[in-house]
Amino acid sequence: MTAFDDLMAFQRETSALGQISGRLGWDQETVMPRGAAQQRGEEMAAIEAVLHARRSDPRVGDWLKRAEAPCEVGAAQLREIRRAFERTSKVPADLAKAIARVTSQAQGKWAQARADEDVAAFLPVLEEVVALKREEGAALAQGGDIYDAMVEDYEPYTTGGQIAAIFDAMRPRLVALRAAVLDKPMPKGVSGTFDEQSQMQLSRKLAVTFGYDLNRGRVDKAVHPFSSGSGLDVRITTRTSNVDPFNCFYSTIHEVGHAAYEQGINPAYALTPLGQGVSMGVHESQSRIYENQLGRGRAFTGWLFGQMTDLFGDFGISDADEFYSAVNRVHNGYIRTEADEVQYNLHIMLRFDLERALMAGDLQVADLEAAWNDRFEADFGYAVDKPSNGCLQDVHWSVGLFGYFPTYSLGNVYAGCLYEALQAAVPDLGAQLGQGDTSGATGWLHENLQRHGGLYAPREVIERASGMEPGPEPLLRYLEGKFGALYRL
Structure with a gap:
């Protein structure tokens, strides 16, 4: 030896x-x-x-x-x-x-x-x-810097200052897009009640559709959806709402992105440092591209509309185009995990600034609720109505995950780069997704990113897969293009 x-x-x-x-x-x-x-x-x-x-x-x-x-x-x-x-x-x-x-x-x-x-x-x-x-x-x-040391746990070789620079570049265009979209009429949403057991039935079908291996995993319920484990035992959770089935379905697809990454890593790396996702930002790139670019795209939502119609009957949406608008509806709301793609990163920026201030000693815990509420009203234009919609909504700070939140938006940035490369590599991607076939997309992600686990540093694995240096421009192009067309901006 x-x-x-x-x-x-x-x-x-x-x-x-x-x-x-x-x-x-x-x-x-x-x-x-x-x-x-x-x-x-x-x-x-x-x-x-x-x-x-x-x-x-x-x-x-x-x-x-x-x-x-x-x-x-x-x-x-x-x-x-x-x-x-x-x-x-x-x-x-x-x-x-x-x-x-x-x-x-x-x-x-x-x-x-x-x-x-x-x-x-x-x-x-x-x-x-x-x-x-x-x-x-x-x-x-x-x-x-204390916060830099904490970020290193979740996104190695990245500092709070580098993240702040990315966010500063994104914020003006996100705020402008949000304002332009919210100035337009809001598409209608789904209506009625949705049986919890039926939601979980379709949730498991979606998990398998996106490549989740239930022989090495399971789907359960939790207050806050998450993915856990690696290798031969990778578990996910979701949650249900009898009036909002998208909460369940897209939480499931999101967590499957995480789980598919862990299940897809080269088995030779099992129980070693390379046998898990290389960073939370790269992990989020998988969950976000599964949930948003693939799961909320026009092609896949057409397939999902048929699945929901078969299962629930009439839920107030007349056709696949109206369903696509409903899935991507931009609307006021408090909850990060339920936020639309336009506003999601603004939720993350709020948390990033607050936790950075907490770690620096510039914000005291006793003042956190007031600071949150003031910042939320300034960013979103309306007041927080109750703590579960404000500073109590996320589990992360209770379990000490300071430095974790910014990786959600880094994941969106990485996903933007990957999606541009994926579209070029799989020309008939839309046709495949329209049939509920995600194998072209998930296979490309597995081959170019997931199988490597921790072999390469975070930014390196994104650059190798996408062929470009990671930056926010592809994500911003995607968001402005998608929602510009949806809302006829």
């Missing part, structure tokens, strides 16, 4: 334990009894302590010094193990354990506060989370 072999054997065991930790999180969000939250917090803290000890084990450092990469893949493995080892070694074990315990408990308190519309009940534990994450960020940054 060489040092490289010893390191990889150790890494596979660590990755397997990480998958178990992820499964505990999935269970907590789906079927765990509500009264188990405190014990689950202790369980999560215990396994995090084991993981932290393994990830910062001095033997890893020794192996890294002596290991020689046998090939390009081996070099990428060493690169990612070294990056993770150096980061983990900077964070004290007691701090990592405390974060795991508090965030596990905070998740349940957030869910209850959201249900009760009670921000005050959530703020004390959020104070703890923010304090612990700032401590972690300071340890990682070692005198540098």
Whole structure:
């Protein structure tokens, strides 16, 4: 056994334990009894302590010094193990354990506060989370920018300043497009009630249609849809509303984008650093292109209209063109996950600025609700009506995912680049999607991006797949073209 072999054997065991930790999180969000939250917090803290000890084990450092990469893949493995080892070694074990315990408990308190519309009940534990994450960020940054250190967890080799520059370039055109669209008459939406069981039936069909392998996954319900796991066990969740079936269907397609990425990675990379998506921005590029450019496109919505008509009968939409308009209706709303493509990135920019201020100490947790409400009214032109539509709507801050939010918009930017390349590579894409056949699109994404897992750095894998340096222009062209035509601008 060489040092490289010893390191990889150790890494596979660590990755397997990480998958178990992820499964505990999935269970907590789906079927765990509500009264188990405190014990689950202790369980999560215990396994995090084991993981932290393994990830910062001095033997890893020794192996890294002596290991020689046998090939390009081996070099990428060493690169990612070294990056993770150096980061983990900077964070004290007691701090990592405390974060795991508090965030596990905070998740349940957030869910209850959201249900009760009670921000005050959530703020004390959020104070703890923010304090612990700032401590972690300071340890990682070692005198540098705390928020940059946090972004590195989700989008390696990217800084808050670089993200801010992208957002600054996008904002004026998004605001102008939003204003122009909302000045036009709003298309009609669906009407009636939609049976929950029937929604879940079609949801599972959509998952399979987009290439999700149910032999290695499952579809469940959760308050906040998410995807969990990698390799041979990749699970997704969705949610239902008896008056808004699109919430269920497009949440499912979105999460399948994440899951298909994980299921599509080269099996040889399983339980190694390369056996998962390379970044959350690249991950979001998959979920967003599945949901929006493919799932909300004119061709696929024509097929989906037929599926919904067969299942639900008359739901107030006369034909496929009217259905396409309904699916892509731009309208006022509070919820990020329900936002149309025109306004979605504005929701992300709001969160990005607020969490960056929290980490910098420029915004206090006690002032978060007021800051959110003021910014939302300034950006969207109307007031937040209740906390579950405001600062309590997302789970991310309760579980300590500071630095995660901007990757949603980076994913949109990456998806814009990929979609232009996909259209050129698959000339009959529209005809395929119109038959409910996504294999041309998903096959191209698998071959050019998904199978690589973490082999290449985030921006590199996008550039290799799309043939262009990632930037916001393709996304903006797509949005202005699509919604300009829809609303006859």
